Amino acid sequence: MPKLKKTKQPKLVVRDKGKKNMFWPSPEMKKRAWISDKGIYDAAADNPLAFWENRAREGISWFKEWNKVYEAKPPYFKWFVGATLNASYNCLDRHVEAGNGNDVALIWEPEPVDEEPRVFTYSMLLEQVSKFANVLKSLGVRKGDRVGIYLPMLPEVHIAMLACARIGAMHSVVFSAFSPESLKKRLIDAEAKVLIISDGYYRRGKKITLKERVDPILGETKVRNVVVVKRFKEAIELQQGRDLWWQDLIVNASPDCAPEQMDSESTLFILYTSGTTGKPKGILHDTGGYLTQAYWTSKLNFDLHPGELIWCTADIGWITGHTYTCYGPYSLGVKTLIYEGAPDFPKEDRFWEIVEKYRVTVFYTAPTAIRMFAKIGAKHLKKHDLSSIRILGTVGEPIDEAAWMWYFENVGNSNCPVIDTWWQTETGGTLINALPGIGPFIPTVAGKSFPGTKHILLDEEGKEVHGDSGGYLVQLPPFAPGMLRGVYKNPAKYLEEYWGHYGKEIYYTSDGARYENGFFRITGRVDDVMKVAGHRLSTAEVENAIENHAFVSECAVVPMEDSIKGHVPVAFVVLKKSEPSEHLEHELVQEVVKAIGPTAKPKEILFVDDLPKTRSGKIMRRLLRKMLAKKEVGDTTTLQNPESVEHLQKAVRDFLHSDH
Ligand code: WT7
Numbered sequence: 178m179p180k181l182k183k184t185k186q187p188k189l190v191v192r193d194k195g196k197k198n199m200f201w202p203s204p205e206m207k208k209r210a211w212i213s214d215k216g217i218y219d220a221a222a223d224n225p226l227a228f229w230e231n232r233a234r235e236g237i238s239w240f241k242e243w244n245k246v247y248e249a250k251p252p253y254f255k256w257f258v259g260a261t262l263n264a265s266y267n268c269l270d271r272h273v274e275a276g277n278g279n280d281v282a283l284i285w286e287p288e289p290v291d292e293e294p295r296v297f298t299y300s301m302l303l304e305q306v307s308k309f310a311n312v313l314k315s316l317g318v319r320k321g322d323r324v325g326i327y328l329p330m331l332p333e334v335h336i337a338m339l340a341c342a343r344i345g346a347m348h349s350v351v352f353s354a355f356s357p358e359s360l361k362k363r364l365i366d367a368e369a370k371v372l373i374i375s376d377g378y379y380r381r382g383k384k385i386t387l388k389e390r391v392d393p394i395l396g397e398t399k400v401r402n403v404v405v406v407k408r409f410k411e412a413i414e415l416q417q418g419r420d421l422w423w424q425d426l427i428v429n430a431s432p433d434c435a436p437e438q439m440d441s442e443s444t445l446f447i448l449y450t451s452g453t454t455g456k457p458k459g460i461l462h463d464t465g466g467y468l469t470q471a472y473w474t475s476k477l478n479f480d481l482h483p484g485e486l487i488w489c490t491a492d493i494g495w496i497t498g499h500t501y502t503c504y505g506p507y508s509l510g511v512k513t514l515i516y517e518g519a520p521d522f523p524k525e526d527r528f529w530e531i532v533e534k535y536r537v538t539v540f541y542t543a544p545t546a547i548r549m550f551a552k553i554g555a556k557h558l559k560k561h562d563l564s565s566i567r568i569l570g571t572v573g574e575p576i577d578e579a580a581w582m583w584y585f586e587n588v589g590n591s592n593c594p595v596i597d598t599w600w601q602t603e604t605g606g607t608l609i610n611a612l613p614g615i616g617p618f619i620p621t622v623a624g625k626s627f628p629g630t631k632h633i634l635l636d637e638e639g640k641e642v643h644g645d646s647g648g649y650l651v652q653l654p655p656f657a658p659g660m661l662r663g664v665y666k667n668p669a670k671y672l673e674e675y676w677g678h679y680g681k682e683i684y685y686t687s688d689g690a691r692y693e694n695g696f697f698r699i700t701g702r703v704d705d706v707m708k709v710a711g712h713r714l715s716t717a718e719v720e721n722a723i724e725n726h727a728f729v730s731e732c733a734v735v736p737m738e739d740s741i742k743g744h745v746p747v748a749f750v751v752l753k754k755s756e757p758s759e760h761l762e763h764e765l766v767q768e769v770v771k772a773i774g775p776t777a778k779p780k781e782i783l784f785v786d787d788l789p790k791t792r793s794g795k796i797m798r799r800l801l802r803k804m805l806a807k808k809e810v811g812d813t814t815t816l817q818n819p820e821s822v823e824h825l826q827k828a829v830r831d832f833l834h835s836d837h
Contacts, residue, residue: 186564186592190618198578199694200585200618202594209567210480210614217615221628225655228629229469233257233658236472237465237508238271240438247655251681252672255442256466256658263436264445264468265310265343268507269303270436278303280484281512285332286531288379288518295332299510302336308430309340309423315430316371316402320345320437323447325369325400327360327391329353329378330515333406333423334493335503337373342445342464345437349447349459352494353378353387355774359457361394363449366459366665368399373423375406376413381519388413388420395419441465447665448496450602451715452674453705459665460496460602468508470606470659474627475505478596479568480613485538486512488531489570490520490546495712496602497572500659501541505606520546526557533561540588541570543711544580548741551583558587568613570596573711574743575701581620599623599699601686602713603675605659608632608652609697622696630657632697634690639679647691647700652684660684705798707736707744712776716798719746719779722772723765728755733788733796737780737805745780747832749788749801749825757784781836783828787821789813804829 189206193199207213221228230246233239233256243260272280278300285295297305318324324341326348328334334350341348349367351360364372372395377386388405395403405415406423415422445464449457475481487506491497493515506513514535520528528550532540550557569589571581576597585595595618599609609632611617611624626632633641634648642648652660664671678685689700702708705716716734723732730751736744750765762782769777789797792815803810804826813819 186590189567189592189613190594190616193617198582198620200594201616202614206594207614209482210612212477212612213614215615217628218625222631225629225631229256229655229658232473232629233465233469236476237262237469238267239465243441249654251654252676253662254654254656254660256463256469257441260441260465261438262441262465262468263343263439264464264504264508265306265339266436267468267472268339268342268504269299269306272299272510273303277510280510282507283332283335284486284512284514284535285330286514286516286535288382288516288522290523297332302339304432305336305427306339306343307432307434308427309336310343310434311430312404312426313340313344313346313371314434315426316404318344318346318371321443322346323367323369324348325360325364325367325372326350327353327372327374327387328406328493329375329385329387330493330517331375331378331406331408332515333373333375335507335515338446338493338499338503339507343434343436345439345443347444347446349449350493350499351449352492352774354492354776355494356771357390357394358772359774360391361397363457363459364394364398364400366449366457367447370399371402371404372398372400373404373406375408376411377408379518381522384409386413392416439464442662444662446499448499448602450496451706451713451718452670453715453717455715455717455721457718458667458670458674460661461663461665462605462659463662466658466660467605468504470657471500471505472508474606475501475509477612477627478598478607478610479539479541479570481506481509481511481539483511485567486514486535487539487541488514488516488535488537489541490516490528491541491543491572496600496605497541500606520549521553524557525553526560529558529561529563532563532566536565538565539568539570540566541572543573544571544576545573545710545742547571547576547580547584548743551580551587552741555583555587563588563590566593568596569593570598572598572600572607574708575699576621578620585618585620594618595620597621597623599688599697603661604657605661606657608657609699611696617696619694619696622693622698624696626697627657634692635679635683639683643692645692647689649678649703650686650688650690650697650699651679652686654682656684707746709736709744709746709776710742714746714773714777716746718773719748719769719777722769722777723748723750723779723782725768725772726765728752728761729765731788731796733798733801734779735798735801735805737802739780746777747805748779748782749785749828750782751785751788781832783832785825785828787818787824789821789825790817791815792817801825801829805833807833
């Protein structure tokens with residue numbers, strides 16, 4: 178193989194003199210960074226409202242300024258009260274108006290290697306978005322309406338989102354790998370009038386079709402029109418009057434569509450996420466606050482400069498995809514890359530080939546992907562010139578030291594800051610991480626609260642925890658501008674999940690954390706939410722799916738540690754009368770795939786006689802978790818049925834034995 182001529186990579190980090198695995202920004206990094214003075218933290222903490230007010234003024238274009246920067250009636254709060262803006266104007270028009278219309282905005286890489294990528298400049302994107310906004314209007318979509326988007330990673334997904342934003346409709350994007358059943362639930366809850374899908378997409382060389390899988394669920398929804406993006410050549414059946422080709426509609430649409438002047442607090446989008454119950458919550462995000470946080474976290478965390486390219490590998494169905502493939506990069510006017518397919522197709526080096534081909538500046542991915550690449554081995558990276566990368570990011574779950582170091586050394590060539598960003602669907606943008614020009618970068622440690630926000634740790638009683646014993650992570654007012662404003666059509670859920678633990682002025686994150694060297698180390702969820710390959714799933718949702726089967730009496734689902742996916746669901750199932758069998762096991766797994774999607778597939782179904790229960794009849798999932806982790810189960814005398822423990826332990830032991 179010819180030796181690659183790599184571009185000289187500036188040294189962006191230096192090792193701490195005292196601590197082996199602690200890194201700091203180099204003088205070069207500090208020089209290029211937007212922020213390198215740690216005084217920003219104290220200055221912002223002294224007056225967070227002034228801090229955010231200045232950020233909003235500097236980063237975002239408003240039609241009308243606010244008359245009050247922040248207003249709180251706990252647990253409700255508003256930012257930029259009385260101001261108006263448009264998110265699509267901020268993402269597109271203003272860059273074109275500033276003379277940067279010919280700058281590249283979006284690069285789309287298809288999975289098939291023989292197909293051409295699609296590249297959009299800001300002017301091109303503005304034209305497409307305006308046209309599609311007019312299409313939506315012609316289909317009767319008005320300000321405040323909800324539009325369902327069930328699209329894979331195609332340019333049209335961004336175009337559709339920004340078109341909704343342009344006319345003041347709320348988008349509700351549903352992960353295209355979720356099952357049509359879960360799409361149905363979300364469409365019904367949102368009362369979406371219009372749904373946007375594609376005929377399909379490529380995944381690992383296969384054509385995955387979407388349209389015919391969606392057809393059967395539409396009758397139960399309020400969807401009047403389905404706009405179908407044509408990805409394949411094959412003809413498919415369209416229902417006359419209801420289904421329309423995107424490509425046909427766009428041809429005749431006018432490229433002029435004035436952006437609606439939206440109230441800062443008006444909802445930009447709904448994004449459903451799993452909570453502790455079986456029913457997904459429609460998280461509501463506002464326009465002005467969300468965009469301000471998206472803009473500033475993109476700019477400061479990833480130190481993005483004009484002309485640079487961010488590749489955030491998250492699917493658009495997740496908040497990471499919303500904020501860091503779409504709203505963040507576009508509002509900054511930089512380049513964003515989206516890729517249609519699998520990370521290892523056609524070969525294991527596909528991701529690195531893409532990084533080299535487009536000279537990616539910022540690479541942002543999930544620990545599960547990092548662990549997968551580490552397992553495959555670094556030789557695939559060596560074939561490629563990754564020297565364009567300046568900043569690495571990680572998100573979605575706690576990252577272990579080995580994965581962090583592998584990422585740092587192999588992808589970043591021991592030269593780039595690794596920014597471990599803690600946040601949630603609810604927070605809209607990142608909240609806890611190191612800044613590249615300030616540091617330090619420490620494996621497993623996320624860092625500090627973003628300037629102008631404040632997090633602390635509390636114990637069960639609500640007393641602040643200072644030492645390294647750990648506690649519950651909470652956020653204090655003024656709440657970050659990008660925070661959720663509610664749960665769609667479910668105000669009770671909003672009150673209970675976020676403000677029901679420590680009162681109406683303390684946002685409860687459901688995460689545990691502890692201090693390490695004064696920085697936050699996030700230890701993970703303390704509720705019944707699992708992170709499976711970075712995907713957020715509720716144990717109750719998986720249980721509901723399994724309990725759907727006529728033979729199942731009851732069931733408990735708990736996460737078990739997995740070396741690649743972080744956690745995988747394991748189901749303990751009590752049957753009615755029938756006998757356990759492989760066939761039945763397969764049927765139960767299929768119930769989960771049908772109700773939620775393949776991401777939620779249980780790793781194992783353990784048929785058991787009984788589940789451990791408290792005197793009040795609650796299933797003790799904690800006990801099952803401990804068994805799977807081979808930990809001592811502790812005191813079981815408070816159980817209603819302590820005799821169940823021994824038999825459960827045997828079932829778990831047999832499973833673990835056969836598995837490893
Ligand atoms: C949960 C939120 C927000 C983007 C993707 C996930 C976990 C997220 C980290 C991190 C440790 C993390 C938390 C959080 N999490 N980032 N850097 N370190 N844990 O969004 O699907 O809403 O999940 O992901 O447990 O509560 P999400």
